[in-house]
Amino acid sequence: MAFLLASLVLTAVALVRAHDGHDHDLQMPLGYVKYPYQAMYPGDDTVTADSIFSGITTFARLPWVQCLGKDRDEAFDIAFIGAPFDTGTSYRPGARFGPAGIRAGSRRLTLYGGYNVPLEVNPFLAGLKLVDCGDIPVTPYDNKHAIQQIEDGHRTLLQRPTFSQLGNDSVTGKPLVPISKDGKHHPRVITLGGDHTIVLPILRSIYTAYGAISVIHFDSHLDTWKPKVFGGAPSDQAAINHGTYFYWASQEGLIKNGSSIHGAIRTTLSGPADYDNDDASGFQRIEAREIDTIGTDGIIKKIRETVGDMPVYLSIDIDSIDPAFAPATGTPETGGWSTRELRTILRGLDGLHIVSADIVEVAPAYDTNAELTTMAAADVLYEVMSVMAKTPLGKVAN
Ligand SMILES: [Mn+2]
Numbered sequence: 001m002a003f004l005l006a007s008l009v010l011t012a013v014a015l016v017r018a019h020d021g022h023d024h025d026l027q028m029p030l031g032y033v034k035y036p037y038q039a040m041y042p043g044d045d046t047v048t049a050d051s052i053f054s055g056i057t058t059f060a061r062l063p064w065v066q067c068l069g070k071d072r073d074e075a076f077d078i079a080f081i082g083a084p085f086d087t088g089t090s091y092r093p094g095a096r097f098g099p100a101g102i103r104a105g106s107r108r109l110t111l112y113g114g115y116n117v118p119l120e121v122n123p124f125l126a127g128l129k130l131v132d133c134g135d136i137p138v139t140p141y142d143n144k145h146a147i148q149q150i151e152d153g154h155r156t157l158l159q160r161p162t163f164s165q166l167g168n169d170s171v172t173g174k175p176l177v178p179i180s181k182d183g184k185h186h187p188r189v190i191t192l193g194g195d196h197t198i199v200l201p202i203l204r205s206i207y208t209a210y211g212a213i214s215v216i217h218f219d220s221h222l223d224t225w226k227p228k229v230f231g232g233a234p235s236d237q238a239a240i241n242h243g244t245y246f247y248w249a250s251q252e253g254l255i256k257n258g259s260s261i262h263g264a265i266r267t268t269l270s271g272p273a274d275y276d277n278d279d280a281s282g283f284q285r286i287e288a289r290e291i292d293t294i295g296t297d298g299i300i301k302k303i304r305e306t307v308g309d310m311p312v313y314l315s316i317d318i319d320s321i322d323p324a325f326a327p328a329t330g331t332p333e334t335g336g337w338s339t340r341e342l343r344t345i346l347r348g349l350d351g352l353h354i355v356s357a358d359i360v361e362v363a364p365a366y367d368t369n370a371e372l373t374t375m376a377a378a379d380v381l382y383e384v385m386s387v388m389a390k391t392p393l394g395k396v397a398n
Contacts, residue, residue, distance in 0.1 A: 052111050058132035059102065059192070060109040060124070060378070067133035067157055075163040077128035078188045078388060080381075082135035083150050086363070087143055088197030088241040090231065091331045094363030099135055099192040101328075101364030102381070105374025109382055116386040119347055123382070123389035129163035130385070143197075143237050151201035154189060158205055158356070162187045166394040176394025179311050179353055181211040186355070188388055190381060193360030195330060196223060199315050200245035202358065203254040206313055210355055212253055214307045215260040217246070218342065219317035220288065220333035221267045222274060224250065224281040229270050242330070242361075250281035257282035261306040263299060263345065264288045264320035266335050288320075288336055296341055300348030307352060309395075314349070314357040314384065316342075318377055326376045328367035339376045346383040351391055357384050 058064045059080040065071045067079060082099025089095060114124040124130065136153030138146045162185050166176040178185045186209050191202060196219075206213050217223070224246040227239035240248060249255050259282075266288040269275070278285065284306050286299055294302075319329045322336035337345075359377050367373045 052107050057103045057107060060106045062130050062132045065131040065133055067131070068136065068153055075129070075161050076131045076187055077163050078130045078190060078385060079133045079157050080190050080192060081133040081153065081157060082192045083138060083194035083198045084135050085138045085146050085150060085198055086195045087140060087146070089195040089330045090241065090243060092363055092366060094365045095193055095195045095330055095361055096140065097364050098194055098362035101362055101374040102192045102359065102377045105371050106378035109378060119350060119386045119390060121386050121390050123385040126389035127164060128389055133157065147201045147240065150198050151204050154191065154202050155205035155208055157189045158186055158209055160187055166392055169396050172396055174396045176392055177397045179393055179395050180209045182209055184209070185393065189356045190384065191358040193358055193362065196242040196317060196360045197240065197245050198360060199358065200240060200248055203249045203313065206356060207254050210311045212256040214256045214310045214312045215315060216303055216307060216312055217260065217315045218263045218320035220264055220319045220336055221331065222262065222265065222278050224278045224283060225274065226277060229274065246281055255282050256310065259307055259310060261303055262286065263303065264337055266333055291337060291341060296344045296348065299345055303349065304352070309353060311353050311355045314354050316357070316359045316380060318359060318362045318373060321376055326373040328363050328365070328373035330361045330363055339379065342380060343383050346380065346387065350387050353391065353393055354388055355393060
């Protein structure tokens with residue numbers, strides 16, 4: 001009995017100690033660990049006691065800001081936002097899970113600190129405020145309503161004031177002025193799709209700030225098809241889908257005619273007239289197979305000659321990459337570029353005025369257990385954000 005009592009007392013003492021002693025500290029975030037309130041990157045003199053595979057997943061472990069909710073007054077320079085919409089897709093559905101999948105594939109981006117060796121920049125430590133705004137609320141029951149929700153959500157972010165000022169030109173030292181049509185300095189929005197239909201409402205949003213825009217579009221498909229060719233258009237709403245949104249964008253005057261370009265094209269066609277229709281929508285074309293003749297340098301040159309220093313919107317269909325490297329997509333096409341080749345081409349866009357961007361058609365249900373596709377999507381966006389971090393959206397006033 002005396003022994004039992006003694007052990008009960010000992011247990012009670014141990015419990016008290018666990019509640020205010022060292023055991024407690026082992027379970028709780030330590031005072032000097034900034035995460036999850038602030039993203040951390042090795043090399044910035046902070047203690048990385050937190051692991052990259054723990055916690056709630058945001059893109060590249062960026063801070064989650066409820067930009068469309070309670071944090072609507074918080075300024076940023078680059079926002080990641082999901083658009084989980086896939087009811088405009090023609091073959092494999094599932095891109096509504098793209099934003100969640102891409103975030104999971106992005107967890108490792110900052111393991112070593114995020115410094116981009118070939119571009120000589122760390123986009124996470126470049127002085128810009130980067131945030132993950134979560135997802136735009138998108139209904140899966142009504143495409144017309146969903147497309148309006150995406151436009152409203154994107155425009156709300158695009159029209160926010162930026163966190164950072166434009167500053168001065170790195171060469172001349174003269175102050176920079178915005179390149180937008182409305183004269184304002186806008187933040188950049190990187191959208192995680194979603195099927196490719198989301199680009200129509202995004203371009204409607206972009207138009208409010210920049211007017212008709214040049215587009216760089218990486219995809220195995222044209223996406224300028226007339227509704228009667230792609231889907232047959234049994235209704236007005238069915239006529240707007242992931243194969244026709246650029247046709248509608250062109251019809252609405254959202255795309256700057258003649259200064260837009262596709263890369264990685266390799267789809268079959270309804271016939272040669274599809275290319276005539278594509279010309280009429282204002283696009284140049286780079287075929288996927290041109291990588292064997294002109295290489296990545298030749299492709300980069302063609303793109304730069306087409307868009308020049310104009311404001312440009314960048315849209316990346318994950319199916320521009322070969323299904324060997326990125327199988328989890330809505331309409332896969334063999335004969336594509338490797339992840340390495342697309343990343344090289346994206347780095348070649350350094351210096352262009354990319355005002356916003358997206359990656360679309362990532363459908364994680366078709367991925368491998370090794371997360372091939374979502375990793376590729378995240379790494380592709382890492383190149384995009386590196387290019388953005390190096391090039392302010394400004395020009396020297398005349
Ligand atoms: Mn495509």
